[in-house]
Amino acid sequence: MEVNWPDWLDFDWLDLSWLELPWIDTNWFHDNWYGLLLLGFFWGVVVFTMVGALTAVYVYVERKVSARIQGRLGPMETGPHGLLQTLVDVVKLAVKEDVRPAAADALAFRLAPLLVVVPAIMAFVVVPFGVPMVIRDLNVGILYFLAVPSVTGVGLLLAGWASYDNYSFLGGLRASAQFISYEIPRTLAVVTVVMLAGSLSSARLIEAQADTTWFVLLLPLSFVIYVVTTLAEVNRVPFDIPEAESELVAGFHTEYSGFRWSLFFLGEYASLTTASAFAVALFFGGGLGPFLPPVVWFVLKTAVIIFFAVVLRFTLPRFRQDQLMALAWKYFLPLSLVNLLLAGLVMKAVF
């Protein structure tokens, strides 16, 4: 096949030369396919570790904040102020017995948690941490961020179906109906940002905000739609009806336990972390800010958004299922279309 491959297909991005390790010949990795495989594996481990660490921090913060809101102390026993509690929980979950219902479909039952967790972690690849710093700057980065996590919907349905249990079944149906309903206004909200940035690359997104201003100032409505629909997509309170304990036991993961259950848990928190980080990139200028290095600014802004999400969780009551769907189709869809029009006007005014 005699073809000219475009630049972004030549695997240069797997470069390790910036590490400047004198005892490793970095060219070796690029010369053969197993070197490339090793490099890909390396970056996979890096991303997975980052997501895992962030999730652990997130869980700790959530426990502490919720305890504060409810007038409790939260975890205090393990480590100073319970700092190690999450770590201990991870170990506990990992060594727990893995129970699979006898009637469950083995293949689908095993596949479902992976389909939930892997896309959430993969989406992390295009998050721009610094001003130019992205693990992989695709020229369709923002679309990647929207497209890859959409696979989660399949995982939720599969989990509900494979468990062979009425609660799981209903939870799975609800979860993925909610997921695809809110995906539409969410995508339309992100499209307005893409219009202003003039590119689908996440690095270009930050540059465009450096040229003008934070997009949240130009598109406040988009930001509101993005936040609400994201909370709905990752099944967070007030939109956590698929997992509502009081009516569905635990929704689609009722039958899951131990390690597989923790994968669902990880997937939910990972996608919330990624979505918060991307919200910072989309609306708050990513790592842009004075004095401090970009990465610090980025982490600070993300922390604020995550704190906001945690506080929301413990202050708002739950929606009802029909209200939830009505909200998506009757209010958010038209609203996001109007917002698209507004974004066009803003574009005309600003540029």
Added chain:
Amino acid sequence: MLDSDVQIALFAVFGGIAVLAALAAVLTRYLMRSIVAFGAFLTAIAGQFYLLAADFVALIQIFVYVGGVVVLILFALMLSAVGQKHPLAVSEHRGLGAVVAYAVGGWLVWAAFGADLPEAGEVPGETVAFLGRAFLDQQLVAFEVIGIILLAAVVAALVIVRGERL
């Protein structure tokens, strides 16, 4: 830097996955496995699109097909065949189907080897920009037609499913 051998190999790997998954989707007698295999098939095809310098199309494939169509099919399965665990009935035309499929496949592969193809041209790096220009310039009609068809499909699906209550 790599020459394109690795990419050809990757393309063949994705192709192999696609063929195996398609075979599984068509041959298995359990509906659920068929749908899961179909999802794997679509993902492999998306990988092939990516290697053919169509990154935008690849992601749209994942977005629309894996995130949309597969979920829809699963929904239809769950609403129509709840609790159905026994294998599906097999058609009586399997022999005929195999013959026709063999003929079609053989003919297409033969045509592929016999084809006189031009050299591949230079691919634009920024596919998105070029696609956008194409959609609003030369292919505007196609763009509008997609819009109309999508609207018609939404209305049609609603009418079919709950016509009596509209």
Added chain:
Amino acid sequence: MTLVLVFSGLLFAIGTYGVLTRRNAITLLISVEILMNAANLNFVAFSRLWEPELMTGQVFALVGISIAACEAAVGLALILAIFRRFGTTDVGRIDFLRG
């Protein structure tokens, strides 16, 4: 290039077999989608051969994906309607005339 054509030919053959032999409406739909994907693969591949900067093939693949989505939506609505009426999704057992 030949490689692409061979793969899409194989996929098309598999899809054809599925369309001809499956009797369940949902698997029929899946087979049709396999056919469309084989065609899309060719569109994208040929997009690189003739005037790649015009992106005609990729545009057509995108149109094809949209059509496939529409087809899935309407097709699944039909399948649900049929299931409600006949209690089966087996196309061989849907017979209006026999009552």
